[in-house]
Amino acid sequence: MxxxxxxxxxxxxxxxxxxxxxxxxxxxxxxxxxxxxxxxxxxxxxxxxxxxxxxxxxxxxxxxxxxxxxxxxxxxxxxxxxxxxxxxxxxxxxxxxxxxxxxxxxxxxxCPAVEQPEREREAPPQPRQVRGSERNLPAPAGLRWYAGDFHAHTVHSDGSLSISELAATAVRAGLDFLAVTDHNTVSHHAHLPRVGAAHGITLLPGQEVTTARGHANAFGDIGWIDFREPADTWVAEVERRGGVLSINHPIDGDCAWQHPLTALPAALEHWHISWFRDLTSTAPWAFHQRWDPGAVLLGGSDFHSPDHGYALGTPTTWVAAEDDSPEAILAGVRAGRTAISVGVGEDRVPRPLHTPILLRVEEDLLAIDAEGLVLADAEGRRRRITDSYERLPASWGSGRLHLQDATRRVLAIA
Missing domain, CATH: 2.60.120.380 (Jelly Rolls)
Incomplete structure (x- = not known):
C-alpha cells in the first residue's frame, strides 16, 4: 500500500x-x-x-x-x-x-511514510535555585514533604514544550516532582526516567484519559488506558494495574465531569488552575461535599504553555513520602498524605518555600507561614491564625480544612 x-x-x-x-x-x-x-x-x-x-x-x-x-x-x-x-x-x-x-x-x-517524524527539542539542565523539599516541613517519622504538580502537558499531546523543556521549567519553579499527563497516550513514558535524571527532577508517568464528557488522570507506569471504554472500566483497570486515578477539573467549563460511576476513584483534582480565576469561588467546595469525602485531594496546573500566563506549581501539591521516586510519591498519594498550597505570590511566581501551608502530621494540625490568615472547616467554623507556626489538635473542625485570607481567597488545603 x-x-x-x-x-x-x-x-x-x-x-x-x-x-x-x-x-x-x-x-x-x-x-x-x-x-x-x-x-x-x-x-x-x-x-x-x-x-x-x-x-x-x-x-x-x-x-x-x-x-x-x-x-x-x-x-x-x-x-x-x-x-x-x-x-x-x-x-x-x-x-x-x-x-x-x-x-x-x-x-x-x-506506507512507507512520506515524512520523517519530528525530533523533540532538548533543553540544557537548569541550575537548582530552590527545591520545595528543602523547606523541611514537619513530617511523620521516615517521611519528607515533596512539592509537585499533578497535571502538565508536552508536545506528546497539546503542550508547546518538549519533555526536556517542561522538566527545566519545573526545576525553575522549585518543584521536586512533576506528573506528565499527555492526552490518551503513553508515548512520553519511555523518555521520563532519562529526562528526569538529566534535570534532577522526578517525572511521574501519567496520562490524561480524555473524552467529551470528562477527563481523568491515570498515574503510574501502568500502560495505556482506553478512553473509549466506560469510565467505570478506567477505575477498575487503573486499580488492577497498581496505579492511581484522579478525576480532573470536575466543574471546569465544557470539561466538567459527566460520566456516571458505580465506584469512585481514589483521588480528585480538587484544585485546578481554573480555580485561580476566582479563589473565592465556593463551587469546588459544593462539588466536594457531594463527592467522596474520603477522596485524596490533588492539585494540578494543567500546564500547556508559558504563553498562558501561569506557572507550573499553581497550585502546588505536597506529598509526604519516603523519597521522591515515582513509586514513593504514588504510595504517599494512596495513603492520603497530601496537602495543597496556592504555590505563588501576587506576581504569579512559584514560591514553594514561603507559601502558607496547612498540614496534618500525626495528632497535630499545623498552620505554617499563615499568620493573619483564617482557618475554616466544612461547616463554616473559622478561627484566626496568630503565629507563623501554629499547632492545633488534629480534631479541630470537620471535613476539609483550608486557609483563607481576609477576602476569603483560598490559600491552602489540608
Whole structure:
C-alpha cells in the first residue's frame, strides 16, 4: 500500500453514532513506516487524530496535529515507535466538533511514510535555585514533604514544550516532582526516567484519559488506558494495574465531569488552575461535599504553555513520602498524605518555600507561614491564625480544612 486517500463527509449523525470513527487501512508485512495526513476546514470544526495498530494502540494527538509518522525506531511525539505489525490498522478520528452542515475530511495514508517524524527539542539542565523539599516541613517519622504538580502537558499531546523543556521549567519553579499527563497516550513514558535524571527532577508517568464528557488522570507506569471504554472500566483497570486515578477539573467549563460511576476513584483534582480565576469561588467546595469525602485531594496546573500566563506549581501539591521516586510519591498519594498550597505570590511566581501551608502530621494540625490568615472547616467554623507556626489538635473542625485570607481567597488545603 504505497499511498491511499480517503475522502469523508462527516455529519452530526456520524458524531451521534460514534465519537471515535475508525478508518481502516492495511499495512503489509515488512513495511518500514507509515504516515498519515489529515486535512479539513479547521475554521468550521475540530477533528481529533489518533492511530490503532493491528496489535494495539499506537498513539493520539487529538486536535494538536494534522499528521503523524511511525517507524520502527522513531515516531511523531504522541505515537509509539516500533516494528509495524502487518494487518489492518485504523486511523481514529475524534469527532469533537462537527458543524450542522457537515465537514469534508481528507486522509492521506502512505506506507512507507512520506515524512520523517519530528525530533523533540532538548533543553540544557537548569541550575537548582530552590527545591520545595528543602523547606523541611514537619513530617511523620521516615517521611519528607515533596512539592509537585499533578497535571502538565508536552508536545506528546497539546503542550508547546518538549519533555526536556517542561522538566527545566519545573526545576525553575522549585518543584521536586512533576506528573506528565499527555492526552490518551503513553508515548512520553519511555523518555521520563532519562529526562528526569538529566534535570534532577522526578517525572511521574501519567496520562490524561480524555473524552467529551470528562477527563481523568491515570498515574503510574501502568500502560495505556482506553478512553473509549466506560469510565467505570478506567477505575477498575487503573486499580488492577497498581496505579492511581484522579478525576480532573470536575466543574471546569465544557470539561466538567459527566460520566456516571458505580465506584469512585481514589483521588480528585480538587484544585485546578481554573480555580485561580476566582479563589473565592465556593463551587469546588459544593462539588466536594457531594463527592467522596474520603477522596485524596490533588492539585494540578494543567500546564500547556508559558504563553498562558501561569506557572507550573499553581497550585502546588505536597506529598509526604519516603523519597521522591515515582513509586514513593504514588504510595504517599494512596495513603492520603497530601496537602495543597496556592504555590505563588501576587506576581504569579512559584514560591514553594514561603507559601502558607496547612498540614496534618500525626495528632497535630499545623498552620505554617499563615499568620493573619483564617482557618475554616466544612461547616463554616473559622478561627484566626496568630503565629507563623501554629499547632492545633488534629480534631479541630470537620471535613476539609483550608486557609483563607481576609477576602476569603483560598490559600491552602489540608
Amino acid at each position: 504505497p499511498h491511499t486517500e480517503e475522502r469523508l463527509h462527516l455529519t452530526l449523525d456520524d458524531q451521534i453514532a460514534t465519537r471515535y470513527l475508525p478508518v481502516p487501512f492495511d499495512v503489509p508485512r515488512g513495511a518500514p513506516s507509515v504516515s498519515v495526513q489529515l486535512s479539513y476546514d479547521t475554521s468550521a470544526g475540530v477533528i481529533d487524530l489518533g492511530c490503532e495498530g493491528a496489535s494495539g494502540w499506537r498513539g493520539w494527538s487529538g486536535g494538536a496535529r494534522d499528521r503523524f509518522t511511525i517507524t520502527a525506531e522513531a515516531a511523531t511525539p504522541g505515537y509509539l515507535p516500533g516494528e509495524l505489525e502487518p494487518g489492518t490498522w485504523q486511523v481514529i478520528l475524534g469527532l469533537h466538533k462537527v458543524p450542522a452542515t457537515g465537514l469534508d475530511v481528507r486522509l492521506r495514508i502512505a
